[in-house]
Amino acid sequence: MIVRPEAVHLALPAKLSFVMVFASLFIAVAAYLLGSIPIGYLLVRIFRHQDIRQAGSGNIGATNVLRSGGKVLGAATFLLDVLKGCSAVWLGALLGGLLAPNAAPLTMKALGALFAVLGHVFPIWLDYHGGKGVATGFGVFLVASPLAALAAITLFALILLISRYVSVASILSAASFPVFAWLFNRVQGGGDRPPLLIAVEIAVVLIIIAKHHQNIRRLLDGTESRFGAHSGVRKTA
Numbered sequence: 001m002i003v004r005p006e007a008v009h010l011a012l013p014a015k016l017s018f019v020m021v022f023a024s025l026f027i028a029v030a031a032y033l034l035g036s037i038p039i040g041y042l043l044v045r046i047f048r049h050q051d052i053r054q055a056g057s058g059n060i061g062a063t064n065v066l067r068s069g070g071k072v073l074g075a076a077t078f079l080l081d082v083l084k085g086c087s088a089v090w091l092g093a094l095l096g097g098l099l100a101p102n103a104a105p106l107t108m109k110a111l112g113a114l115f116a117v118l119g120h121v122f123p124i125w126l127d128y129h130g131g132k133g134v135a136t137g138f139g140v141f142l143v144a145s146p147l148a149a150l151a152a153i154t155l156f157a158l159i160l161l162i163s164r165y166v167s168v169a170s171i172l173s174a175a176s177f178p179v180f181a182w183l184f185n186r187v188q189g190g191g192d193r194p195p196l197l198i199a200v201e202i203a204v205v206l207i208i209i210a211k212h213h214q215n216i217r218r219l220l221d222g223t224e225s226r227f228g229a230h231s232g233v234r235k236t237a
Contacts, residue, residue: 023100026109030095031088031112033120035136038126039084040065040077047073053129063166063227078135081120085139088116110200113140117204121211132211134170138206141177144197148180164226167215174208177201192194 040060044052048070050152052060062081066074067168092112093105120136122128141149156173160166178201185193218224 019100021138023096023108026099027092027095027108027111028115030091031115032119033124034091035084035116036125036130037084037119038123038130039080040073040131040185042145043073043077048211053126054149059131060126060233062135065211068091081135082139084120085113085136085141086117087139088112088119088200089129089140089143106197108196109143110196114143114200114203115212116140117207119209132170133204133208134174137208140204141181141199141201144201145177145181145184146186151184152177160227165219165224166227167212167219167224171209171212171216174205178205183223188195 038060039063041052044050044055044065050068052058052065052068052119057063057067058064062074062078065077089109089112092108092110095104095112096108110213117133117136117140119130121130121133123130138149141152152173155167155176159169159172163169167226178198181201182193215224
């Protein structure tokens with residue numbers, strides 16, 4: 001049997017396309033499930049036997065855990081949520097190398113980053129009501145551009161120190177990351193940054209800002225709580 005060369009050229013891209021789709025879906029699901037682990041909820045449930053969703057703002061993120069569950073649990077929540085973001089990016093690179101060796105590592109990392117944040121914000125384990133993505137987003141940024149991430153978290157600390165509004169510090173520091181990443185890349189002579197990486201960074205920033213919509217409304221109304229103020233217990237219907 002004679003195999004025509006053009007038949008081989010047609011079959012090979014189709015096979016590669018299937019491998020890419022399978023690898024991408026696998027990484028997206030794995031990163032989403034990793035991001036979905038509700039660290040704050042679990043820590044407060046285990047160590048204080050409480051549901052963090054019924055305290056303070058009802059959020060499972062580090063800020064509400066700090067206000068309602070104590071400094072140690074708040075710090076642990078932040079660090080572990082950051083680790084989730086970092087791990088998801090590394091997981092994307094690892095699984096990409098195993099399942100689709102010919103795929104661009106950056107593509108696999110970007111998938112892991114985006115879906116880890118989506119998992120944190122919309123966790124399947126808590127009926128898709130999760131945190132605001134700040135700590136997990138920082139973890140993602142830390143792997144994507146360490147210097148830019150450190151600059152962004154420094155800006156967060158400065159804004160928080162001046163304004164004492166965690167929401168304002170979170171929104172502005174998240175929005176600053178793509179700018180810092182671009183600046184550091186230019187200073188280091190890295191050339192043009194890949195469009196996919198920029199798109200994922202912007203998507204993560206928009207998700208974080210969107211999850212702060214209630215905070216933005218309270219800021220405009222002048223009713224947003226400052227850091228250190230007693231938040232009280234959340235009332236439920």
